[in-house]
Amino acid sequence: MKARLMRSEDLAKLVNAIRRRGYEVVAPFCNKGRDTYYDTVTDENIGRVRLHVANPYYPPKRFVLPPIERLLRVKRANGTYGIEATYEAPKRAIFGIRSCDVAGIYHLDRFYLGREFPDTYYARRRRELLLVNVVCTDAELDISDACFCVCTDTGPAARDHFDLQLMDLGAGELLVVAGTSAGEALFEEPIFTKATQEHVERRRQILSEVRKRFKTTTCWFSATVRYVSQGSVPEKTWEEIGNRCLECGGCTYVCPACTCFTVSDRPTGRDEIERVRIWDSCALGGFTRMAGGHNPRKSVHDRRNRRFFRKLAHYFIQRELSMACVGCGRCAAVCHGDVGMPSVVEMIRRAAALEDKIEPVPADGR
């Protein structure tokens, strides 16, 4: 990987350089309080593009997988049916995507493109996407109370799957790393200067410092993966988790690594329908209902169980070459019943420890 140096005051120049290359650039903007959101960069708002902002509640997943997407149109004419596939794949750059969300998109890549049936809708959009990652270094702005990417090995600095990565070295200097040739092409811009070994060393120091600033360190994450994979989580614990789920589906809608969708046909006019793909959620009862009426996961705790099994079981990690949890902490922030990932890891750890408790041998040896 190649590295360069740039000044932080040249941030807007970098964004404009990407825009000049024909990309629609989306970046996180600040609203009130900690509220932030992704929006398209324009000449008007470019002055408000920041390096350090709270990671938006809604992940940038929608730029590769929209919540509702038309797949095809069916029209009836002259006694026959015409089917027309519709694609929407703009040339787009996500500027300021956090390392956890980069890992989320990589997980989606593995799911939609990694096996025998690549998804053409996803593939077309993904091909046009440029990811400019920002490393989380500001303990106040970048790292929220619920962040735990240090436990899922997805942050605070992504190691790959980005096109360009920016990291604040302090003193107005940014270390820029190119992860792909598309990213490297941007080094032509006159804003970049050479990076030295000293800068790389500073990067290492800052990262080692930042890793200590996380407030949620869900240790036992890997142990929980083992417990879930072995099926050794007590049924009672799944019930406790299920009892706190209010079935809102929020965790799945804010998750950068959730892949599930459903397909629905709806009329759009006389003799015309469209087929749409819609995000779906395992929190909802209809998600696993089969055509014949059987529902293998009808009760709430079975559905919650399913979510954590899909995220943490070894089988899926092997299949996708990545874990379906990237440690962004959004589910913890959104969950009404506090059964987001960090809490669940803790509940499972405690339960498993109790289960494995060794009764002391009575002193008299009986």
Place this chain on the structure above:
Amino acid sequence: MRRGTGFVEVGWEEALGYIADRLKSIRDRHGPDALAFFNSPRCSNEESYLLQKLARVVVGTNNIDHGTGAYCNNSIQVLDEMIGVPATTNSIGELDLSDVIVVDGVDLGLQLPTVGGVVIRAKLNGAKLIVIDSRRHRVAESADLFLQVHPGTESVLYGAMAKVIYDRGLRDLGFIRAHCREYGAFLARLQEYDLWSAAEECGVSPAQIEEAALIYARARRAALLYSTGMEARSRETIRAIVNLALLCGNIGKEGAGIYALAEQNNLQGVCDMGMLPDRFPGYRPVICDEARARFERLWGARLPSAPGQGAREVFGRNSGWNLKGLWLCRYDPVNTALFGDAAKVLDGMELVVVQHIFLTETARRAHVVLPTTAFGEERVSFTNTERRIQLAEKVLEPVHGLTPAWQQIARVAQLMGADWRYNDSSDVMEEIGAVVPFYSGASYENLARDYGRQWPCTKDRPLGTRFLFGEQGPARRFKFVPVPRATSRRAAMSQEYPFTLVLGHSLYYWHQNVLIRHSETLKREYRILLLDYPNGFVEINPEDAAMLGIKDGAQIRLCSSTGRAVSVARVTKEVRRGTVFVPYFVREVEWQMRGAGTGEQLIPVRIEKVKE
């Protein structure tokens, strides 16, 4: 506009001119009370304020209501009478500071998940959670103490709790002496309550009632949550709740209080704005001469002094009074008014005006349908269940030609000769501030500065008020109201009809699904519900089911004194023994069981197996 059997599109001036003419004509021929103006608790403050002003000032009638008035007005009356403010006293965020939280008769997971989340998190942080409900719902699973009472017996339960607290000397005498009145009358009645008989009546153990009472009384700060939308909620129960809070001094403290939860986004706001047949904006009664004189001065018009008719009177079965025209703002009584046959009433009208974003069943019966802008397409305000007035900014351009509902109302008023000048919605809010004292500081400029402001938001307190009666006590002392011990309901339950049928909402079936149909995901869930239970379902406790030999999914027949219906049993421990739960689902079942239009919520029934 209606032409023959269908609708034709016409220009705004033609449509609004037609409405103005017809309103004038009906008023002149039949008097102002031949017209009524109803909206829904989802309407904004601005359109609610202008609609009631149109009715009161331009037309001259108090026939004003919001669709859910039939239920929540009990709460308004009682809170106004006892504490002087008909609203939640504290803030949702404060539940975090409560030592004890009591949740009564509201399925927070279903109806108000955000509040449910705050309650669950408070409980995880160490608060004690007491749940009182006949249904074992999601939040009940997290409770320290779950009192699964017989439906409709809550006032007895609270009375017995108050008795325990009094007998043990745990009342807050300092608070009572300093801030309350009519304590003696309350005590006299309290002697009627007896722990053992109350336990039998409510169907829980005396030890549970005692424990609940002690937990509540010993808390430094205890919050009590109930739903204003619950249809079975009687005035007596709400009085009993307020009495209990007063007895333990749980008002005027951070983390304590009474939460009269509003289940719709602007139920609090439409009531604040005076969308009530008997109250002006700010809750002053229309029969009060002094209040009327003030509004006559403010609005420059003579105002009617007799309280008007509400939605229940108009759509109820025995309405039969002289109504000729109806204005319905975002209200769909044909689908949602459970207490009557709105379709029939609408078909008999000379004029029906409907403002809505969808062509609802109600709109199909209108003479004029005014399509309006939706949330996000207009700049208006809403007031939520913690009295928070919030500004909803316009972020989308509406479809070409659509106008906000408040503008349409204002234009009709002008066409009827009123001198109304509002350049934009902030002018309406300015007038609201001049009329409703506790909104006087709520200018758009102020509201936009933060996530809204909680009323009272006045010129002196522009930042609003997190909890009421904190710095200064009540304007008038809090009032205890004696609640006589209800006569036993259990004895009245006959051998013939041993079960109590409760009607309520289910997760994907909300207010007859007027809105759910427009969301793909919710529609999927709803379709599956219909596929699984095409004739609806009746929830029954596993022990009752075993006794009757009924299996999950079996066909059963429900019989009440008014009719019978066949449905499918869904065996679940969520319902308590002796009760069965039916979601508002297939209306035929509901109508058969309670007789159309009576609105009765707790119905004695018998259950029979259907031989297949």
